[in-house]
Amino acid sequence: MLKQITYSIFLFVLYCSGVSAETYDLAATMIFRDEAPYLKEWIEYHKLLGVQHFYLYNNLSEDNYLEVLDPYIRSGEVDLVQWPYDSKSNEKWDIIQRKAYDHSLKRAKKSTRWLAIIDSDEFLVPAKENNLVDFLKSYEKKGVGGVRGYWVFFGTSFVEKIPEEQLLVETLILNGAGHHLSKSIVRPRFVTNCLVHKCNYVKGYHHIQLLLSEMQINHYWSRDEYYLYNYKIPRRKKWNTSDETCILWGTRHNSHTPYSETILRFVEPLRSLMGLPNE
């Protein structure tokens, strides 16, 4: 009896000390369609912030995404999965997204301590920390299944097309301040399943909502005007979102707010990583 008790205590202590065999501290999962021009900046930005691995799901892209992703696939940083399911409505698209997240969660459970579940037009921006892994350390405690960050919704900033030698994140500055929707960075071990904006956790675990003053998620929903009119609006038309609404969303969130500049401190290092000159 004593032996059994001692053994269980030993296992318990081991469990509490967090001994594990995870390969990554922080990974990200994302599903995309026809985003080739924007993929590299998104990947390099999140690498700069400490993301070590990417689970990317291609949804029927017809552009040269493979060419862009090839170096990352070969280096092992990107795991590419084909996810060729189409949807005629926003609701159906949600289901396709959710299934992709379930797929990535299964693999993430054994391989990574944190998993960011975001889109290719979303950028995680901690307010003061420069590294997400360090930032997330203080949330690695019992009961915390994940964290959620609010969007800061960016419009087109009235930019026709982002110039070739410029980053998206340094060009699109105007936004509509905080949005009530969030995205999550989760500890896969404690997640049961994920919806797009929130996740469900195992018993006894919950999310922590991060304040905008701790972390914001820059959501460049419309990107530039070129993207809005040539890609976004046709895509939403399929889902019965009117042109007027899309244009409204792209043009209304175009103010200078205290949330405009938070990401700009990463521009210089990011430009170097992208092979662009810095003054």
Added chain:
Amino acid sequence: MKKVTIGKGVHFYVFYPLLFLLFCSSQQICGNEKNNYRYQLSVCSIFRDEARFLKEWIEFHRMVGVEHFYLYNHMSEDDYNQILQPYIEEGIVELFDWPTGPDVLVRNIQAAVYTNCVNVCRNETKWLAVIDVDEFLYAVNQDDLVQELKTYQEFGGVCVNWQEFGTSGVKRIPDDRLLIEMLLMKADYDHWRNQEYKSVVRPDRVKSFENAHFANYRLPYFHVNEQKERIKAFWLSPYVTVEKLRINHYWSRDEDFFYNTKIARRLKVGDGIDGILERNEMLNHEPDDVILRFVPELTRRFFSSE
């Protein structure tokens, strides 16, 4: 079946920890005994073109004990961002944009915004005061609003009557004076308009917000007035009582604001011009200086932080 005897050793290592665990989990089940809220008291508000008045309003409520503000901007075209920037950087204010679609009637928006806010802050703040930027909430008999709210913590929320103030003969509040020291005329204490109230709620006991005045609570919780009497979920309370908790509602602010902003706004919401002018007349009925005790401290906070 083998007979199992429980020895003293096992008793110590199994029984007492088990008892302790049972105790902890029962706290969770009974709920609401947790005191690990990030904030004791926060405010939720939706605003439009209020840049001139925002800072005094924020500083006043910080003075009475509000720790955090959830502010929702509704299509403002003024320079609210600059005013709010220092507070956002300090983490005192969180600014959201609402709505993200076409313009809707003000009355419909408020319920949606407050419900959203409650969902957002449910686990973060013990109390949430749902007031407007022209409403100043405070305790009558002490300075610390949080202390006063302690006496209501068994309820789902407390309904606070307001006293509505008019333009008080002030053309425009000077830049070096406070609103609360200039606007001193209000409606008759018992006026039916003063039977309107706003709610200070426990967000984790709220299901949703019905309108700007009151919430729908989770069973078995309900709201009470400041006298701890349970009142009906209706936008008017049965009678006016502002002995413990009070809101000064500066409905028309100064004449500049009233004639250039307020009237147009109310016309859009469907009020008639005669009714609007009449309301302001009736609001300049009798003097009220209860809030003046805060003026010295607020002056210090407001003007020194410029």
